[in-house]
Amino acid sequence: MSTQQQQHSTYAASCPDCDVDLHSEDPNEIVEFYRRHSSVTGHDVEFTRIGPDLVDAVTEDDLKEVYTLKDVVTQLEAEYENGVPIGAVAAAMSEQGLSIGETLEKIHEIRMGGGLYEPQDDHLRAF
Amino acid sequence: MTQWDDSQAAAVSENVTDESSTSSANQLADPDPFETEKETVFGRDWIYAGHANSIAEPGQFFTRTVGDRQLIVVRGHDGESKAFDNVCAHRGSKMVEDTPMTDPGGGNRIQCPYHLWTYDLDGELRSTPKSFEDASLNPDLENEDVQEFDCETNGLNDVHIDSVGPLLFVNLSDDPPALSEQVGPMADRLESLSLEAADHERRVVEEVECNWKTVAGSLLDAVDRQDRLPGVESAETDLETDDHCWSLSSTDDDGRAQIHYCWPNVTIEVDGDDGYATCIIDPVDAGRCQLIVDYYARDGDGTEAEREFVRTSRQRRAEAIELAERRRDADGASTLERTLGPNEHTVHDLHGLAQESNS
Numbered sequence: 001m002s003t004q005q006q007q008h009s010t011y012a013a014s015c016p017d018c019d020v021d022l023h024s025e026d027p028n029e030i031v032e033f034y035r036r037h038s039s040v041t042g043h044d045v046e047f048t049r050i051g052p053d054l055v056d057a058v059t060e061d062d063l064k065e066v067y068t069l070k071d072v073v074t075q076l077e078a079e080y081e082n083g084v085p086i087g088a089v090a091a092a093m094s095e096q097g098l099s100i101g102e103t104l105e106k107i108h109e110i111r112m113g114g115g116l117y118e119p120q121d122d123h124l125r126a127f
Numbered sequence: 128m129t130q131w132d133d134s135q136a137a138a139v140s141e142n143v144t145d146e147s148s149t150s151s152a153n154q155l156a157d158p159d160p161f162e163t164e165k166e167t168v169f170g171r172d173w174i175y176a177g178h179a180n181s182i183a184e185p186g187q188f189f190t191r192t193v194g195d196r197q198l199i200v201v202r203g204h205d206g207e208s209k210a211f212d213n214v215c216a217h218r219g220s221k222m223v224e225d226t227p228m229t230d231p232g233g234g235n236r237i238q239c240p241y242h243l244w245t246y247d248l249d250g251e252l253r254s255t256p257k258s259f260e261d262a263s264l265n266p267d268l269e270n271e272d273v274q275e276f277d278c279e280t281n282g283l284n285d286v287h288i289d290s291v292g293p294l295l296f297v298n299l300s301d302d303p304p305a306l307s308e309q310v311g312p313m314a315d316r317l318e319s320l321s322l323e324a325a326d327h328e329r330r331v332v333e334e335v336e337c338n339w340k341t342v343a344g345s346l347l348d349a350v351d352r353q354d355r356l357p358g359v360e361s362a363e364t365d366l367e368t369d370d371h372c373w374s375l376s377s378t379d380d381d382g383r384a385q386i387h388y389c390w391p392n393v394t395i396e397v398d399g400d401d402g403y404a405t406c407i408i409d410p411v412d413a414g415r416c417q418l419i420v421d422y423y424a425r426d427g428d429g430t431e432a433e434r435e436f437v438r439t440s441r442q443r444r445a446e447a448i449e450l451a452e453r454r455r456d457a458d459g460a461s462t463l464e465r466t467l468g469p470n471e472h473t474v475h476d477l478h479g480l481a482q483e484s485n486s
Contacts, residue, residue, distance in 0.1 A: 015332075019331075036334070036411060037334075039190075040417070040419055041227055042227050
């Protein structure tokens with residue numbers, strides 16, 4: 001991706017420890033980057049940019065309540081035909097201060113409890 | 128950016144001719160050769176796995192992925208390093224989670240979380256749950272007909288491991304050549320430096336959207352140019368080549384510095400007596416690779432010399448990455464092979480080995 005493309009990418013994430021980042025249009029590519037990076041460093045990775053549409057989709061709430069992760073999945077389901085990309089969920093949760101690693105841990109926990117399922121790999125729907 | 132210096136451009140090898148060329152862009156980025164390389168390069172050659180100091184105590188381990196194989200590298204009770212596939216002999220489950228060398232795991236046993244098969248540090252099966260010892264849940268089998276597991280044949284799959292000083296290399300093939308055949312004279316040079324005396328300081332991992340050989344070629348440009356090495360102000364450079372390794376060294380009154388590139392995917396930069404860095408160029412897929420850089424220092428209190436070494440080392444890599452990305456951007460879908468000059472012979476050798484592995 002060129003520097004100009006990077007400046008206009010929808011998603012970006014970085015590892016502050018290594019001072020490296022990744023820009024992408026695909027939120028799940030950010031999650032793949034996190035997995036590869038974490039597996040050899042143990043470092044977590046943080047979103048530094050997420051699309052404004054995604055921010056709107058999870059913050060437009062009259063009561064301004066803090067959404068749970070499952071709420072976020074439910075909220076985003078209308079935007080995606082076959083499950084919400086976990087990267088989109090992680091991006092949304094980053095607005096609440098969760099790192100990608102922390103979000104993936106929570107997703108795993110809720111999935112194992114039956115609250116979420118994957119209609120396809122790395123895409124979520126809520127029960 | 129470093130520029131060519133004509134004064135240093137003497138011919139250094141007879142093996143570069145007018146016919147010499149690099150691999151074309153398509154050859155580099157085509158996923159089929161990459162799939163082939165998992166077998167013919169990463170499945171056959173010795174691959175740098177990590178540093179022995181990180182698993183100093185018996186039971187300490189780290190994981191390393193080579194090609195498609197996930198490995199556990201562990202220190203045995205006998206003090207020797209061992210490597211196994213990170214796959215349980217029972218049902219083929221992944222046993223331990225990804226564990227970087229920089230944060231090693233530990234324990235007296237390796238246990239699969241799936242059915243709790245437990246192995247010792249030699250990879251032999253040591254225990255199974257009681258449900259594997261009787262047939263109480265199987266109406267078609269009597270307890271006395273249950274066969275006892277043979278601990279040896281039900282052990283973990285061994286992977287060959289050897290070292291140059293504290294640098295651990297693994298080989299996935301069944302009957303590999305000796306590591307010394309691959310690393311050649313580089314081994315003597317590195318072993319004379321007491322690399323084990325330095326401590327790990329920092330790991331930096333970055334990704335480059337280029338084929339791993341494109342990045343390797345760019346890193347080797349510095350060797351071909353015989354750049355001044357970090358930590359050495361003015362000195363004669365000495366380039367030593369072997370079938371699979373290329374070493375550039377400089378010595379002056381204040382110190383000595385070396386850069387080694389060992390086929391297929393590791394560089395070792397030595398900064399005199401202060402420290403060194405290893406850089407693994409790991410392919411992610413045909414068009415992307417991960418650079419895993421580890422810095423080691425003998426006097427780990429962050430001296431100015433160490434900081435300068437890290438800065439120079441990072442600058443060298445940043446230049447190589449930029450050059451690799453420029454090549455990638457310009458290549459597009461080109462099928463043209465690129466002609467090499469008479470002094471680009473380590474790049475020539477690298478591409479020769481790559482083409483050989485894909486033929």
